[in-house]
Amino acid sequence: MKIRRPATPAERTALAALTALASLMSAASALGQGAPRQVCTQEYAPVCARLGGATITYSNRCFAEAAGAQVIAPGRCAAGSPPAPTPGTR
Template structure:
């Protein structure tokens, strides 16, 4: 009985009322849909004029650039740290080979392949590793 009398007294009522108000004042924090993706890293604003030619490719287009920075800036992927074997200036030039049959074994990456002659192997961007079939 004394407990109920204490609750219904003025001090008890104030404590009970403030407890109810604090319980009702909950804050919900919404973190949103999740972490934001990082914005793309900006490419170089300028490239040096140093001449260290690279062969680069974008899709079926192969082109020689004066340096790796220029190739990257143009959106090409570097495939060799030297000029493209067929010149590649202006991109996508076709190499014409004779029909001579002198088979060679050539490699590109980890793939070995036999070509009818060295010109056709180079035109397909393969490096000759030996004469004859693979």
């Protein structure tokens, strides 16, 4: 039977650091479990889409779908419908 020696302080520190890193990575992974982020081009090909009860003009189909809206027609929505903000801007 082989007798194990006690871990050195450096080994205990390394093990604690690895455990903390694994916990952080697990938590970050759990946060990212939602829908994958979508990357859209800046092409301007407007679509009219419905999000909730509102009709909104998006700059292209990709931005509408990324927002969770349902595209209902190509082109801009009827007058009075506000344009959707470009993601990442205010």
